Amino acid sequence: MQLIEVNDKSTRKQFHTFPYSIYKNDKNWAAPLQGMVEAIFDPEKNKTFRNGKAIRWILQDDNRQTVGRIAAFINFNLAKTYNQPTGCCGFFECIDNQEAANTLFEAAVKWNKENGMEAMDGPMNFGENFVNHGLLVDGFMPQGYGMPYNPKYYEKLYRNFGFEVYFEQYCFHLDYTVPFPERFWKIAGWIAKKPQFKFKHFDFNETDKFVKDFCEVYDGAWSSHEHYKPLDPEDLLDFITESKAILDPEMIWFAYDNEKPIAMFVMLPDINQILRKLNGKLNFWGILKFLYYKKTKTMTRTRIILMGVDAKYQRSGIESGIFWHQNKLMQKKPQYTEVELSWAGDFNPKVIALYEATGAKKAKTHYTMRFMFDRTKKVTKAPIIGMD
Structure with missing residues (x-):
């Protein structure tokens, strides 16, 4: 070889x-x-x-x-x-x-x-x-x-x-044609209507503001975690620019306590449902096909790629308030019938508990593997993020 x-x-x-x-x-x-x-x-x-x-x-x-x-x-x-x-x-x-x-x-x-x-x-x-x-x-x-x-x-x-x-990383799948548990919606509606909390979805016309808010929430949510590194706002701007064709502003949400950004939620349409038809190539004809399939509502799934809450608000139920507002808009997009809630690490019981509260079911497991060069040393698993 x-x-x-x-x-x-x-x-x-x-x-x-x-x-x-x-x-x-x-x-x-x-x-x-x-x-x-x-x-x-x-x-x-x-x-x-x-x-x-x-x-x-x-x-x-x-x-x-x-x-x-x-x-x-x-x-x-x-x-x-x-x-x-x-x-x-x-x-x-x-x-x-x-x-x-x-x-x-x-x-x-x-x-x-x-x-x-x-x-x-x-x-x-x-x-x-x-x-x-x-x-x-x-x-x-x-x-x-x-x-x-x-x-x-x-x-x-x-x-x-x-x-x-x-x-281990778990993915949960949610059948969007099945109502959320009543208890979840009761809490979500109560949180969503609290006067000090405001909820806004992304707007390309205010990209700079939302990038700043995103970085602030990211810092508040993960700065105390192992292996944290700050986000570069330029990297986030580049991602938004490069992904503009697939981003749906009404699937990206921010929560505020008065004017302070405290939580974010990022969901993407599952463009793989289109990419399977393009065979990995986005040439001239591929672009035309992509736009056609997007317009004809070929995509029926979405994927939540990120959800973050400032550490001071992680027991407030603010996440459920975002779901409450998101659901109102999703009712206008009936082509989406399934949601994948991804990247719930076995070290993060808070996220696992939130996903389970929506009625979602664990569907996939991925491993992040480690190889120690000193073969006398064993791998120590990633530490659990505490519930408190």
Whole structure:
């Protein structure tokens, strides 16, 4: 087998096309837009390169057929927040062959070691963690936008190499045609009508204000958490600009105590329901198809990618107030019948309790795995965020 660094047009093409051979008979998989994946590895487009670095490879067999791929990367700001400097790997795809998988993992470990790391997490994204993050181990269903998807045998390849579970992430699914529990709506309506609380959905005409409010809520919600790093407002502005075609302002909400931003809620339409029809390419015809399917209400699912509440208000029920206002607008969008509530870590019982209170059911489990370079050390699971 031959490991080849991705550094030219030919190897980049193979990096993007190889997954099609893995998922050719899997109708649950949605080919990601190749341009969006490529942008992750472009220092001019991905600001994580400001204090990070990345590399990727493809693996070919003796007949020069591609049998795997992987990327390794380090966000030096994040790496220093763990007990040991910790790098990452991701974008792993491989045939069901342990030797091939080991070759890919070993390359990522070696590169991370050479760059001062003592452990490696995966599968991860080189950037924000609400996309391309986690190994699917339970709930093999049609892939939602931004949600990682992989064959069942990948867990075996990771574990046999020596990866251990660092934390679990759960996704809950909500049938929007079924009413929320009465008790939830009673609390939500009471909170939503309190005079000191105000609720506003996003407006592109006030982008700068909402970006500022987003960063303030983010800081209030997560600054005390392990591995916290402040948001860069420019990164958020870039995300909004790049995602304008898929963002629905009426699916992004903020809550205020008088004028102070205290909570936020971000939901996206599941554009994977369209991307499955585009085969990973957004050329001229692909754009026309995208706009057509969007207009004809092909999307019936949404995904909540983020919900944050200032720590001082986390026992106030303010989240339910956001749901109350959101539901009033969703009634005008009857094409949406399912909501995916994602990224509830096993370390975050507050979020799990909130999702369960809506009547949502646990549908998927992803693992974030860790490999310790010192093989005498065991992985310590991510600490639980307290309920108080």
